[in-house]
Amino acid sequence: MKHIIWFLSFISFFSHSLAIWCYQCTAATPGCMEPFNWRGVGYLGNPCPENEDICVKLIERKGAQEVITRDCLSNFRAFRTDIPADTYEGCRPAARDVNLANYVNNSIKELDIKRDWYDETIWCFCFLDHRCNGASSMTTMALLIPSCIMFLFTKMLF
Incomplete structure (x- = not known):
């Protein structure tokens, strides 16, 4: 039983270390704008919560104002509906x-229900660049299955 607990905790730690790490900051964070300064952000990012996650830089422009948000894609999926369908490496305009807001009669334009306040919204996706280590769940599974087979094989012999 002790070996099983040790083995499962090792695999859990190993799979967590393979998670992709992304910077998580907004335009209000020093160093998050262009040019990016990771020393200003103050840390080297956080692991993303999902296995097949990718890093995102969201650029929203209105005239001379530019707002940049950096985070994991899974953190945006809950509240953003303008994520492009193609999330492969590179930048593309918002969908x-x-x-x-079809069935909303709202006269307060500051609420931005239709998300059309910004003139331009660009989504940049990366999983191959800096702080974008593309470790996938397939790597974890490729190591987990042979380890389990070896563990069971040694248990049968002894």
Whole structure:
């Protein structure tokens, strides 16, 4: 039983260390704007919560104002509906959600229900660059299955 607990804790630690790490900051964080300064952000990022996650830099422009947000894609999925369908490495404009705010009669334009306040919204995705270590769950599974087989084989012999 002690070996099983040790083995499971080792695998848990190992799979967590393979998680992709992304910077998580907003335009209000010093160093998060362009040019990016990781020393100003103050830390080297956080591991993303999902296995197949990727890092995102969201650039929103209105005239001369530019707002940059850096985070994991899974953290944006909960509240953003303008994420492009193609999330491979590179930058692309935001998707238009034609169903957003169709049945809302709102006269307060500052609420930005239709998400059209910014003139330009660009999503940049990375999983191969700095702080974008592309460790996938396939790597973990490729190591986990042979380890389990060896563990069971040694248990049968002894």
